[in-house]
Amino acid sequence: MNLHPVGIIGTGKYVPDRILSNQELEQMVETNDEWIVTRTGIRERRMAAPEQATSDLAYQASLKAIEAAGITIEDIDLIIVSTITPDMFFPSTACLLQEKLGAKKAAAFDLSAACSGFIYGLATASNMIATGMYKHVLVVGAETLSRITDYTDRNTCILFGDGAGAVVLGQVPEGRGFKSFELGADGGGGELLKVSGGGSRLPASADSVSSKQHYIHMAGNDVFKFAVRIMGGAADEALRKAGMSKEDIDLLVPHQANVRIIQSALNRLDLPEEKCMINLDKYGNMSAASIPVALAEAFEQGRINEGDCLVFVGFGGGLTWGASVLIW
């Protein structure tokens, strides 16, 4: 089979207007700006308005990505929304987005791989285009993590924010596009980061609500150690599969969870900070939305040029991880 080269032909992002600063969190839990900044690098994060759900954020980001790609909404063959905060169990957020966009010809489904979801989505979409099944796929990472965050738990509430990033994938000239994907999972670590309530194991009940089972629970230190180990390892493996080396990297676009985790990946890859997109100071961890928002901002800031070698790398609940090498 002849595989078509596939790349990103348009990016877009949307973050809600409402800013939740470290100073405001100081009024809510026993914490302080200095602790949050030195331990995480985060200064503020965004919060969706009460009437906004994940598909609303996804919609705004998608419009921008579609416009940037220079295609029409009818050209979209498939919509993949990576999210752990869907509007509802079903219909999928991708179907809700399809209706909002009026993308009548598009198939649609959600993908659940937590913070690695966007890279899982890229891998899925690019293979569908490479094999000729589809021409244009909209891949969105969108989250309203504020809806599953316990704002009385200082271990988690300082970390998370809301936002959406979208890309359109399509065919690109020979030599460009995705060169490799490295995806992985370790279900044995699922307990480290989870929302256990509301599913078939523990359906919503007065008890599940009062015992806070619908919020994110995290063993921060264990997740931190896993992240430090996996970020460098996954990026290395993606580069190896692409037949490239760390010297080839022009821009690393990592998952934005903690600046110390990103720093450890930079050390492992011998990369200076100028070759890394970091925006977690403004947005915190937006799970599946972090990488596409960082990508869209890097592009807006003129940090990406034709022919540049980009590396995406992320990790998250599941546990899951993913990395990819792309020639822009």
Ligand SMILES: CC(C)(COP(=O)(O)OP(=O)(O)OC[C@H]1O[C@@H](n2cnc3c(N)ncnc32)[C@H](O)[C@@H]1OP(=O)(O)O)[C@@H](O)C(=O)NCCC(=O)NCCS
């Ligand atoms: C959560 C995280 C920032 C905590 O940083 P840390 O350096 O590991 O800190 P620890 O968890 O060891 O906690 C150290 C102390 O700070 C306290 N602390 C935790 N959160 C605090 C806060 N917001 N403000 C002040 N103190 C806090 C802890 O209670 C602990 O106190 P103790 O020693 O008296 O028990 C860090 O572990 C992390 O980023 N983990 C990865 C999280 C992540 O990326 N999750 C999403 C994955 S996609």
